[in-house]
Every structure is written in structure tokens, then in C-alpha cells.
Amino acid sequence: MRLILVRHGQTPSNVEFLLDTAAPGPGLTALGEKQAAALPQALADEEIDALYAxxxxxxxxxxxxxxxxxxxDxxxxxxxxELSAGDLEMLRGDTEEARAYLTTAFAWAAGETALRMPGGESGAEALSRFDAVVAEAAASGAGSVAMVSHxxxxxxxxAARARNVAVSFATGHRLDNTDVVVLEGSPADGWTAVSWAGTPLDDAASGRESGPTGQPLGPAGEPPVPNE
Structure with a gap:
């Protein structure tokens, strides 16, 4: 199965650098609406049999x-x-407390899944719920599936599931709004990442381009706020 993972469009909390993960969460900014409207053209070359959000x-x-x-539908x-921020919810992403969010989350990807976000979920819980939706899509028989996530x-x-994505790579390569990660494989056989934010994975480590449908929110490298 081809799995197309899409980050959502820009929100007011992105602009304010807030760690905003709770439901139902904010809507889109004017730029976010333009990014969403551009997504069909950005994915025009992709077969999509099912769409999740x-x-x-x-x-x-x-x-x-x-x-x-x-x-x-x-x-x-x-x-x-999004990964629940727990007690860190609505902190500015440039604070030391908020940085614990990504530190904990990427520790999960490195295998420390028993760790728990302060006041929130554990890595095992977070990864298993995402796994369940991917497994549902694979079991449906769809050849290509898009999922709008965070x-x-x-x-x-x-980083946790693709055999060719190191945690260090995922840590150092942010996803701007409506950036896309494409993987191929299955829950049984495992996953290989084909591209990251429009760049073939073999070449991605050598440079970082802006997203396919919108303007980047910051320079290359880790943003001041986690990618919620």
C-alpha cells in the first residue's frame, strides 16, 4: 500500500507558536485555507483510493x-x-517546558515507548492508535491512502515504523503545513519512506525545500514550536 501522510494547513496556534493539541482545536488561518485548497493540485499525480483525517x-x-x-468521503x-501534550498544552514552543514535548515524543520513536508525556499518553499508546488506523486502511484493500494528520x-x-528513517533525520527535518510524507509497504511487511516534504528520501538529508502547497513557517531545522 502507498501511504500519503499530510500535515494540516496553518492554524492561528501555529502563528503564535503554541503547543495546541487538544480537541477540537483551532480552524485554519487564511493561509491555511489556501494551503488546503492547493492540496488537490499538489497531489494530482497520486492515486488516492481512500482519505482519512x-x-x-x-x-x-x-x-x-x-x-x-x-x-x-x-x-x-x-x-x-496529534500527540497529546498533556500538562504542556498551550505552552509557547520556545519555552524549556514545551521542548520536553519533542524530547519525549522522539524518545518514543527511538523505542522508549513506556515513557509518558507529562500528564498525557505514553509512546505505546500513541503509536498503537496510529498503527490501528493504518492497519484499518491496509485491511480495506485500498492501494493508495491519504491521511491528513499532524x-x-x-x-x-x-521514524518509529519506516525502516529507512532514522530518529535523527525525523528530528532534524520539520514538516511545514501541508507537507507530505509518502511511504510504501504494509503493517505486516513494514514500511519504507519514499519521500519527505516533496524530496526523495535518498536526497532529503542534503537539503530542505519548502512545502508543496504553502509557505514555510520558519527556517530549515527545528521550529520554535512542535509541529502540532
């Missing part, structure tokens, strides 16, 4: 133009929502 408002709004363009699933969730799950 997380339960958070920003993911569903981002998926809507693609659903309309492809004549697909959006399958809304809680399992692909930056930290996509980066951490891909």
Missing part, C-alpha cells in the same frame, strides 16, 4: 478540498490525531 478541526478542514476534488479517525504524529510514527 484526524478528529481535530484543522485536519478535517484541510482534507475537505481534496475529498471534494476526488469524490471521496473523509474517514475521520481519532487514532491519527506534524509531530507523522514525524514520530514514520
Amino acid at each position: 484526524s478528529t481535530l478541526t484543522r485536519a478535517r478542514l484541510t482534507a475537505a478540498p481534496l475529498a471534494a476534488a476526488r469524490g471521496l 473523509v474517514r475521520v479517525r481519532e487514532g491519527i490525531r 506534524g509531530a504524529a507523522i514525524r514520530v510514527w514514520t
Whole structure:
């Protein structure tokens, strides 16, 4: 199966550098709406048999133009929502406390899944809920599936599950709004990442381009706020 993971469009919390992961979450900014509207063209060369979105408002709004363009229903699933920030919710991403969010999340990708976000979920819980939605999509028989999810969730799950994505790579390569990670494989056989934010994975470590449908929110490298 080809798995197309899409980060949602820009939100007001992204602009304010806030760690905003709770449901239902904010909608999209004007730029975020433009990014969502551009997504069908950005994915024009991709076959998409099924479309999923997380339960958070920003993911569903981002998926809507693609659903309309492809004549697909959006399958809304809680399992692909953002990694819960717990006690860190709504902190500014440039604070020392908020940095614990990504430190904990990428420790999960490195195998320390028993760790728990302060006041939130464990790595085992976060990865298993994302796994369940991917397994559902694979069991449906769809050859190519798009999922509109969230930056930290996509980066951490891909680092944990793709055989060719090191945790250090995922840590150092942020996803801007509506950036896309494409993988191929299956839950049984494992996953290989084909591209990261429009760049073939073999070449991705040598440079970083902006997202396919919108403007980057910051320079290359780790942003001041986690990719919620």
C-alpha cells in the first residue's frame, strides 16, 4: 500500500507558536485555507483510493478540498490525531517546558515507548492508535491512502515504523503545513519512506525545500514550536 501522510494547513496556534493539541482545536488561518485548497493540485499525480483525517478541526478542514476534488468521503479517525501534550498544552514552543514535548515524543520513536508525556499518553499508546488506523486502511484493500494528520504524529510514527528513517533525520527535518510524507509497504511487511516534504528520501538529508502547497513557517531545522 502507498501511504500519503499530510500535515494540516496553518492554524492561528501555529502563528503564535503554541503547543495546541487538544480537541477540537483551532480552524485554519487564511493561509491555511489556501494551503488546503492547493492540496488537490499538489497531489494530482497520486492515486488516492481512500482519505482519512484526524478528529481535530484543522485536519478535517484541510482534507475537505481534496475529498471534494476526488469524490471521496473523509474517514475521520481519532487514532491519527496529534500527540497529546498533556500538562504542556498551550505552552509557547520556545519555552524549556514545551521542548520536553519533542524530547519525549522522539524518545518514543527511538523505542522508549513506556515513557509518558507529562500528564498525557505514553509512546505505546500513541503509536498503537496510529498503527490501528493504518492497519484499518491496509485491511480495506485500498492501494493508495491519504491521511491528513499532524506534524509531530507523522514525524514520530514514520521514524518509529519506516525502516529507512532514522530518529535523527525525523528530528532534524520539520514538516511545514501541508507537507507530505509518502511511504510504501504494509503493517505486516513494514514500511519504507519514499519521500519527505516533496524530496526523495535518498536526497532529503542534503537539503530542505519548502512545502508543496504553502509557505514555510520558519527556517530549515527545528521550529520554535512542535509541529502540532
